[in-house]
Amino acid sequence: MQEVKALTGKSYPDIPSQILRYSADRTGVMSFANFPLLWLFAGRNNIFLWATGWSFASFNIFHRHVARVATLQAILHSVLYIVMFFQSE
Numbered sequence: 013m014q015e016v017k018a019l020t021g022k023s024y025p026d027i028p029s030q031i032l033r034y035s036a037d038r039t040g041v042m043s044f045a046n047f048p049l050l051w052l053f054a055g056r057n058n059i060f061l062w063a064t065g066w067s068f069a070s071f072n073i074f075h076r077h078v079a080r081v082a083t084l085q086a087i088l089h090s091v092l093y094i095v096m097f098f099q100s101e
Contacts, residue, residue, distance in 0.1 A: 029099065036092035043085035049078045 053075035056068060
């Protein structure tokens with residue numbers, strides 16, 4: 013079986029292992045990328061409230077949805093890394 017060399021220089025035994033690693037990395041990055049949105053929509057006195065004309069309740073709902081998505085991405089990131097750990101043993 014031919015090993016696949018990733019961009020990081022690490023060799024993976026097969027394509028599914030490489031896809032698993034990339035998926036685990038990407039979900040972590042996407043979860044972390046949601047943090048600025050969470051912080052932005054968390055404030056009560058916010059310039060974006062004035063700019064959009066939305067109510068604070070609308071901003072709060074959006075904040076909660078972004079938080080749920082970020083949490084799901086973080087959980088998926090953790091699960092994929094656990095799977096990678098047990099496959100490498």
